[in-house]
Amino acid sequence: MSQVRVQTGDFDLGQELARLRQDDPRVGAVVSFVGTVRDMNDGSAVSEMELEHYPGMTERALQDIVAQASARWPLYNALVIHRVGPLAPMAQIVLVAVSAAHRGEAFAACEFIIDYLKTDAPFWKKEQTPEGARWVDARITDDSAKRKWAAA
Template sequence: MAAYIRVQTEDFNISEEIAALRARNPRVGAVASFMGCVRDMNEGDSVKLMYLEHYPGMTERELQRISADAASRWNIFDTLIVHRVGELRPLDQIVLVIATSAHRGDAFAACEFMMDYLKTQAPFWKRESTGDGERWVEARASDDIAAKRWQSAEKQTRAQAG
């Protein structure tokens, strides 16, 4: 099991990243990936430019923690998280999460879990430029709810086991 994480200004190529993660591991039967990209619209305003800031040091630590957490919950082989920072424009790729496993269930769940936790715990912030000037993007309550459902799922599993 390896957990790869990268924070970078450069773009990424999903096909190459998946190929690298599968390489030389014939036990992999499933690869789940998620890519998030910049939309040209947010909160009803047109977005021209986005700036992504992070907290170096803590970011890497949180991404490692999220990857390790996923590996402890599901039967997965390797994971990759790539997150871009700096100036981005509509259509640009922002984030990539990949999980490999023997069967699809573990890969799907691990990928979604890592993304939900990244959204609520990894120290990244978006500032967007609209026609009215610049503004920091506000955190969404729906992201907190998405992350919390993994905690309740864990409790349910424990209750059933107990």
């Protein structure tokens, strides 16, 4: 079972992780990643980040990424929550969480999902800086992180 949500509102990490493993005695590992808004990027202060997406397409892309992870590792559950709209520094942007019998599969699947999300999910980020608004370009390091999974 997996769930993907794109939303403007915040999420409660504790509640989401509790639901992920709720009433499933097979779960031996829950691994999660939470991405947050930084107050600095590329040498400039960031007062706000606004995330835009393509409704429908974004959810399908995220579901496809989770399906790829589930095909590679024996997961019991997976959850991806990604926020959109204006976000202040320190705000939670994304939660990726997976449950599995063992930590190895859970860690690998969680890392795989966030690596693919960063390159394959249709999100656009605009930062507000003292120099004005600017769109955030894709990072070469994100592409490198994704490529390692092709070799694995």
